[in-house]
Amino acid sequence: MSKQYETVIGLEVHVELATKTKIFCGCSTAFGGAPNTHTCPVCTGMPGSLPVLNKQVVEYALAVGLATNCGINQYCKFDRKNYFYPDNPQNYQISQLYLPICHDGWVEIETAGGKKKIGIHEIHMEEDAGKLIHDEWEDCSLVDYNRSGVPLIEIVSEPDMRSADEVIAYLEKLRLIIQYLGASDCKLQEGSMRADVNLSVREVGAPEFGTRTEMKNLNSFKAIAHAIEGERERQIEILEDGGKVVQETRRWDDNKESSRAMRSKEDAQDYRYFPDPDLTPVIISDEWLERVRNAQPELRTEKLARYQEEFCIPQYDAEILTASKHMADVFEETVKLSGKPKEVSNWLMTEAMRLLKEQEKDAEQMKFSPAHLAKLIELVDKNVVNRTVARNVFEAVFNEDVDPEVYVEEHGLKVINDEGALKKTIEELLEKNPQSVADFKAGKEKAMGFIVGQTMRAMKGKADPAVVNALVRELMSR
Amino acid sequence: MSILDLTAVELGKKIKAGEVTAVDATKAVLEQIKALEPSLNCYVTVDEEGALKQAEEVQKKIEDGTLTGPLAGVPVAIKDNMCTKDLLTTCSSRILGNFVPTYSAEAVLNLQKAGAIILGKTNMDEFAMGSTTETSAYGETKNPWNTEHVPGGSSGGSCAAVSANECFFALGSDTGGSIRQPSSFCGVTGIKPTYGTVSRYGLIAYGSSLDQIGPVAKDVTDCATILEVIASHDPKDSTSVKREDCDFTSALVDDVKGMRIGIPKDYLGEGLDPEVKEAILNSAKVLEAKGAIVEEFDLSLVEYAIPAYYVIASAEASSNLSRFDGVKYGYRTKEYEGLHNMYKKTRSEGFGAEVKRRIMLGSFVLSSGYYDAYYLKALRTKALIKQAFDKAFEKYDVILGPAAPTTAPKLGESLSDPLQMYLGDIYTISVNLAGLPGMTVPCGKDSKGLPIGLQLIGDCFKEKNIIRAGYAFECSRGGYEAPELAEREER
Numbered sequence: 001m002s003k004q005y006e007t008v009i010g011l012e013v014h015v016e017l018a019t020k021t022k023i024f025c026g027c028s029t030a031f032g033g034a035p036n037t038h039t040c041p042v043c044t045g046m047p048g049s050l051p052v053l054n055k056q057v058v059e060y061a062l063a064v065g066l067a068t069n070c071g072i073n074q075y076c077k078f079d080r081k082n083y084f085y086p087d088n089p090q091n092y093q094i095s096q097l098y099l100p101i102c103h104d105g106w107v108e109i110e111t112a113g114g115k116k117k118i119g120i121h122e123i124h125m126e127e128d129a130g131k132l133i134h135d136e137w138e139d140c141s142l143v144d145y146n147r148s149g150v151p152l153i154e155i156v157s158e159p160d161m162r163s164a165d166e167v168i169a170y171l172e173k174l175r176l177i178i179q180y181l182g183a184s185d186c187k188l189q190e191g192s193m194r195a196d197v198n199l200s201v202r203e204v205g206a207p208e209f210g211t212r213t214e215m216k217n218l219n220s221f222k223a224i225a226h227a228i229e230g231e232r233e234r235q236i237e238i239l240e241d242g243g244k245v246v247q248e249t250r251r252w253d254d255n256k257e258s259s260r261a262m263r264s265k266e267d268a269q270d271y272r273y274f275p276d277p278d279l280t281p282v283i284i285s286d287e288w289l290e291r292v293r294n295a296q297p298e299l300r301t302e303k304l305a306r307y308q309e310e311f312c313i314p315q316y317d318a319e320i321l322t323a324s325k326h327m328a329d330v331f332e333e334t335v336k337l338s339g340k341p342k343e344v345s346n347w348l349m350t351e352a353m354r355l356l357k358e359q360e361k362d363a364e365q366m367k368f369s370p371a372h373l374a375k376l377i378e379l380v381d382k383n384v385v386n387r388t389v390a391r392n393v394f395e396a397v398f399n400e401d402v403d404p405e406v407y408v409e410e411h412g413l414k415v416i417n418d419e420g421a422l423k424k425t426i427e428e429l430l431e432k433n434p435q436s437v438a439d440f441k442a443g444k445e446k447a448m449g450f451i452v453g454q455t456m457r458a459m460k461g462k463a464d465p466a467v468v469n470a471l472v473r474e475l476m477s478r
Numbered sequence: 479m480s481i482l483d484l485t486a487v488e489l490g491k492k493i494k495a496g497e498v499t500a501v502d503a504t505k506a507v508l509e510q511i512k513a514l515e516p517s518l519n520c521y522v523t524v525d526e527e528g529a530l531k532q533a534e535e536v537q538k539k540i541e542d543g544t545l546t547g548p549l550a551g552v553p554v555a556i557k558d559n560m561c562t563k564d565l566l567t568t569c570s571s572r573i574l575g576n577f578v579p580t581y582s583a584e585a586v587l588n589l590q591k592a593g594a595i596i597l598g599k600t601n602m603d604e605f606a607m608g609s610t611t612e613t614s615a616y617g618e619t620k621n622p623w624n625t626e627h628v629p630g631g632s633s634g635g636s637c638a639a640v641s642a643n644e645c646f647f648a649l650g651s652d653t654g655g656s657i658r659q660p661s662s663f664c665g666v667t668g669i670k671p672t673y674g675t676v677s678r679y680g681l682i683a684y685g686s687s688l689d690q691i692g693p694v695a696k697d698v699t700d701c702a703t704i705l706e707v708i709a710s711h712d713p714k715d716s717t718s719v720k721r722e723d724c725d726f727t728s729a730l731v732d733d734v735k736g737m738r739i740g741i742p743k744d745y746l747g748e749g750l751d752p753e754v755k756e757a758i759l760n761s762a763k764v765l766e767a768k769g770a771i772v773e774e775f776d777l778s779l780v781e782y783a784i785p786a787y788y789v790i791a792s793a794e795a796s797s798n799l800s801r802f803d804g805v806k807y808g809y810r811t812k813e814y815e816g817l818h819n820m821y822k823k824t825r826s827e828g829f830g831a832e833v834k835r836r837i838m839l840g841s842f843v844l845s846s847g848y849y850d851a852y853y854l855k856a857l858r859t860k861a862l863i864k865q866a867f868d869k870a871f872e873k874y875d876v877i878l879g880p881a882a883p884t885t886a887p888k889l890g891e892s893l894s895d896p897l898q899m900y901l902g903d904i905y906t907i908s909v910n911l912a913g914l915p916g917m918t919v920p921c922g923k924d925s926k927g928l929p930i931g932l933q934l935i936g937d938c939f940k941e942k943n944i945i946r947a948g949y950a951f952e953c954s955r956g957g958y959e960a961p962e963l964a965e966r967e968e969r
Contacts, residue, residue: 041581045801047574048561048583048680050715080797082844084821091800143805272844274853277687277794279716 003240004204007232008212009167009197010121010159013174014152015184016128016192017060023127023151024051024094031190035133035144043149045089050278053078057151058101058282060183061125062292064153065102067177067299068120074284076101078125082272086143087129095154097273100124101282107177109169118170119158126152153183159198159209164228168221171195176300179325185364188220195224200245201235210235211245215259217252227252227259234259303328311341317349324363327352333370338377347373351394368401376404388461389413415464422468425458426451426475440476448472481506482643485958486552486700489646493540493551500540500551503646504533504595507553511597511644514963519619520639522558523566524598529553532595539593548703550593555645557636558599559606560586560691561680565596569682570614570635571604573802573809573828583680584715585649585691585708592707597645600635604830605799606656606684608632609899610892613832618889621663623928623961627886630660636694637664641961647695647704651681652916653688654787655881655906661694661918662881662931665959667948668694669701672938673913674719676705677712683798685791686717688910696958698919698948702726705941721939729942732953735769739947740874742777745905751884757922757930758880764954765878765947775873779866782859783908784900788836789843789856790911795833796840802828835896864912871937876947878934880905881918885928905933915941919948921955 022029025042041049065072076099080092102123109116130148134141155174161167175186175193186193200212215231218224235245250259298306300322307318322328327348334344356363376397380390385408393413396402408414416422429451430437439447451472456463481503484492492498508526515521533553539545556562559569561579568574582590590596603613611634612618619634621627622642629638633650637660640648650657652670661668669692676691683689693704706727711720741762746755766772804810804824811823829837843852870877882902892899909916914935921932932951934944 044806046580046807047567047569047577047682047801048579048678050679052714052716082797082800084800084803086803086805086817089801089806091803092797270846272797272841272846272849274793274797274844274849277685277717278683 005201005232005236005239006204006206007162007228008159008200008202008209009161009163009228010212011155011157011161011167011170012196012198013155013157013171014194014196015064015155015178015186017057017151017153018182018184019054019056019060019151021054022149023054023057023125024149027149029150033146035142036146038146039148043089044145045091051094051276053279053282054151057125058284059292060151060181061101061123061153062284062289063181063296064155064178064183065105065123066293066296067181068102068105068107068123068155068174070102070105070120070123072284072289073099073101073103074286074289075099076282076284078276078279078282079273080276083269085129086141087132087148089130089145089148093127093129094276094279095126096124098275101284107170107173109166109173111163111165111169113165116160116166118160118166121156121158123153123155126154128152159200159212164225167197167224167228171221171224176323176325180297180299182297191219194218197224197227197231199228199231199235201232201239210239211247213245213247214249215252216249216262217254219254223252223254226257230258311335311345313341313345317345320349320353321345326366327363330366330370330373334373334377337371337374340377340381343377343381344373347377347394351391352398355395355398366398368397372397372401372404379404379408383415383464384408385413386415386462386464389415413462416459416462419467419471422455422459422463422471423475426455426472429454429458430475437476448476451476482510483960484646485696486647487548487703490548490550490552494546500533500537500595501530503551504529504553504597507597507643507645510642514622514642514644517620517625518622518638518642518644519617520600520635520642520644521555521598522568522570522601522614522616522635525565525596528565529595529597536593536595545593547592547707549589549707551595552593552646553595553597554589555597555600555636555639555648556586557602557633557648557650559602559651559682559684560649561682562586562596562599565599567599567682568616569605570602570616571829571833572615573825574682574807575615575809577808579680581680583691584677584710584712586680588708588710589649594707600633600639600648602635603632603656604833605682605795606632606651606653606689607795607832607836609655609659609902610887610889611635611638611660612889612893613830615830620889621886621928622963623665623886624926627888627928628663628892630663630882630886632656632660633668633694634660634664637661637666637668640664640666640694640696642963643960647693647700649691649708650694651689651691652906652910653685653690653791654910655903657692657694658881658906658909658916658918658931658933659903662920662933663886663929665920665923665929665931665961666694667697667701667917667919668692669705669917669941669944670909670915671705671709671941672719672915673910674717675709675721675724675915675941677710677715677718679712679714683794685794686798687794688787688791690910698917698945698952699727699730701917702730702945702949723939723942726941726945729945730949731946732950733769734765734947734950737765737770737876737943737947738874739765739770739772739876739878740870741772741774741878742780742870743774744777744780745879746774749883749901749904750880751924753924754880754882754884754930757924758878758932761921761932761951762878764951768950768954770947772878775870777866777870777877779859779863780904780908783863783911784904786856786859786863787903787907787911788839788900789852790860792836792840793844793853793856794840796837796844799829799833799837804828832893832896860911863908867908867912867914867937871940875940875943876934876936878932878947881931881933882906885924885926885930909935913938915939915944917944917948919951920959921951
């Protein structure tokens with residue numbers, strides 16, 4: 001390759017909002033119901049039905065817009081996007097084109113290359129479509145409208161990203177913001193967050209953008225990274241061969257790890273957008289906007305600073321604790337109950353992270369209650385269990401959310417502080433190991449460690465190591 | 479005097495007084511339907527069994543005192559573009575030839591709550607697109623005054639049914655004059671209320687920003703009474719308005735002293751049949767003689783209303799009607815290869831010519847590159863027309879004029895020249911564009927014996943002004959005149 005190329009990337013990110021009901025009717029948004037059970041005349045496009053906007057959708061869109069430094073169109077409208085497809089029961093999608101709710105925002109990302117602002121062109125509200133299921137046996141297609149009318153926001157970035165790293169950092173940033181706001185769970189695999197990648201290449205220093213393609217069906221960060229690399233290579237190859245990149249939509253195939261053209265700009269549909277006459281304009285009063293602004297929860301950046309300030313947690317630890325909204329919630333809740341931020345942080349940073357890694361789980365999947373972790377910390381603090389035992393108890397809490405107090409009781413894991421029993425065990429051991437006693441007396445400290453270890457084993461780990469240490473030293477020194 | 483000659487309110491009173499029963503009234507009207515339908519074709523669907531069953535239930539509730547309203551026990555006909563649960567609803571289109579809704583339109587529910595008895599569904603221009611009821615896939619409706627003439631449209635079935643005593647009142651819908659023009663042609667009274675007064679939930683949309691349901695009946699008293707029943711704030715319709723002043727019957731007062739009435743000169747110019755013009759001006763004189771202050775004025779912009787209307791209504795229709803695709807309900811072509819072929823064949827076979835024309839027109843004006851030039855410009859024109867009316871209503875309480883330039887044309891005359899047919903909407907269309915209430919009241923007949931309708935237009939939410947003017951006029955004009963139904967004796 002003789003020339004130097006730069007990749008220019010913009011993203012369209014669809015996020016399913018966490019409302020209980022759909023955007024234009026009262027049907028449930030719950031995932032996984034039997035086909036067409038979460039439906040009504042509105043979300044199945046029956047003749048004569050009319051949409052009524054769910055206010056919560058506006059509030060979530062506003063919350064995301066405010067958190068991404070967007071301007072708010074306090075007078076915004078819904079438009080119809082007209083196209084025929086069976087998953088779209090009205091054959092138009094209610095979306096926003098002319099006056100989207102949020103515009104001109106940005107988020108800051110950090111990669112190995114440093115910090116950078118990524119512009120957000122706009123955020124608009126729209127409805128999701130149903131799902132087509134092809135029946136291979138009957139050679140027909142069936143439609144499930146349960147997802148039809150589930151609220152989405154589409155976050156359209158500026159073409160500000162230059163690498164897959166920046167794209168992933170941007171998506172991570174959006175995901176954290178939205179999760180912290182409670183506006184969505186943002187799961188790529190389950191489709192509650194979907195990203196379309198617009199990509200072009202140009203020679204470094206060229207004043208104009210190259211022709212871009214749009215890539216769809218990217219279900220993981222890995223797929224996104226691979227798709228970006230692949231598409232960059234493909235476009236550069238075309239240019240190097242003296243060809244021209246065709247503006248088109250391409251579909252990523254996860255199994256083949258490659259993309260293929262879906263449709264070119266020439267057959268792009270004319271969506272005949274126009275304002276939906278069934279919906280009145282959304283007027284967002286100053287008061288409403290203020291109310292949403294005041295109700296904004298603490299976002300990650302603020303939390304990160306506060307953890308270091310308030311709890312004296314090192315930056316690295318604070319970053320891990322806040323990398324998931326759920327982890328941060330568990331941390332704060334447990335701190336509130338136990339009053340021991342360092343201790344809570346240690347448990348989460350070491351034991352919880354270790355188990356998550358072993359079990360290949362996300363922090364979002366942690367199920368145990370902060371009250372149980374707080375209780376375990378108390379048990380350790382009061383010396384009811386020792387640290388080694390506590391680690392095993394934590395695993396039980398982590399896996400099955402057991403009450404540590406009950407668990408310790410049932411499994412007989414309490415520290416044995418009965419000096420008589422301890423003394424008896426140690427004396428027996430000393431009798432069996434006269435050489436150790438002799439070595440110790442000859443100044444070999446190591447020999448004491450051996451007896452301590454044997455004692456702990458004999459007590460099944462339940463003895464208080466400090467007590468055992470003291471007692472062994474005393475008896476060996478006689 | 480036959481029970482059929484009673485107005486809806488008169489019948490309601492007699493039922494309440496125990497002089498007749500809801501069942502008597504329903505049976506009488508069903509007989510009339512049987513006798514006249516072969517020659518008039520007002521209905522797409524008559525629900526004889528259902529109507530009698532409802533009548534029996536309603537009669538019980540009247541007797542035990544649960545139903546006390548003025549329309550309890552009164553049989554009504556519903557235009558076939560309003561959903562009726564478990565009752566075929568076709569929009570007079572082949573594409574909905576088998577469509578049985580799972581729910582009822584809000585306006586229909588309001589009537590049922592009041593104890594009205596649904597007789598069936600009336601014929602109309604397909605998807606309410608037309609001015610003659612000839613574009614119906616189920617045959618044209620004929621004008622009861624002269625069966626060689628059209629009843630007007632698109633609510634032609636509803637208006638003809640009222641005129642021919644095939645119901646005691648009816649619901650129609652009005653997007654560009656579809657209640658007022660056929661009311662004029664059939665010699666009945668009809669109101670198109672202020673946009674947002676009657677819920678559109680369950681009304682199969684034509685032009686969503688213009689559609690409004692309204693009553694068709696024998697006189698102003700009936701219309702005010704019915705409107706009071708069907709008007710409601712409906713949270714299921716985002717464009718529904720919460721109104722506190724829906725006591726329309728309180729405006730049934732024979733007093734127009736000091737009422738300021740304006741006649742747009744623009745409504746009396748070229749194209750207006752001289753006999754219609756004379757009847758309208760005579761009606762104005764009647765009101766003037768009762769103390770109203772009548773003068774002519776320039777409304778302006780009238781010539782822009784028709785193009786603006788056809789752009790806006792067709793644009794909305796092209797999108798509204800895209801859901802009829804053979805996938806979920808309604809007609810699907812018999813043989814097809816693949817999805818797109820199924821769409822094409824279903825819609826080609828399912829829609830009639832006028833509907834296709836408007837879908838194409840609407841798709842064109844919304845397409846990229848034309849949106850600004852056509853659709854946006856039409857929206858701006860709509861806003862200017864509203865401003866012109868706002869200005870007029872600073873001076874006048876009521877605007878008076880004809881409902882249509884002529885009386886009912888002969889069958890077959892209109893469809894051959896759609897542009898001429900569109901021009902016939904000139905006096906009604908701007909009322910929809912401005913969202914205003916308008917009413918047609920019969921005010922005479924031409925030399926052929928066909929009815930002429932007087933149109934009264936009010937400012938937004940001022941139905942009471944036009945109801946008062948209409949009622950006062952009616953008091954001087956004399957009671958409702960029904961056509962002589964020659965066919966009835968012939969058989």
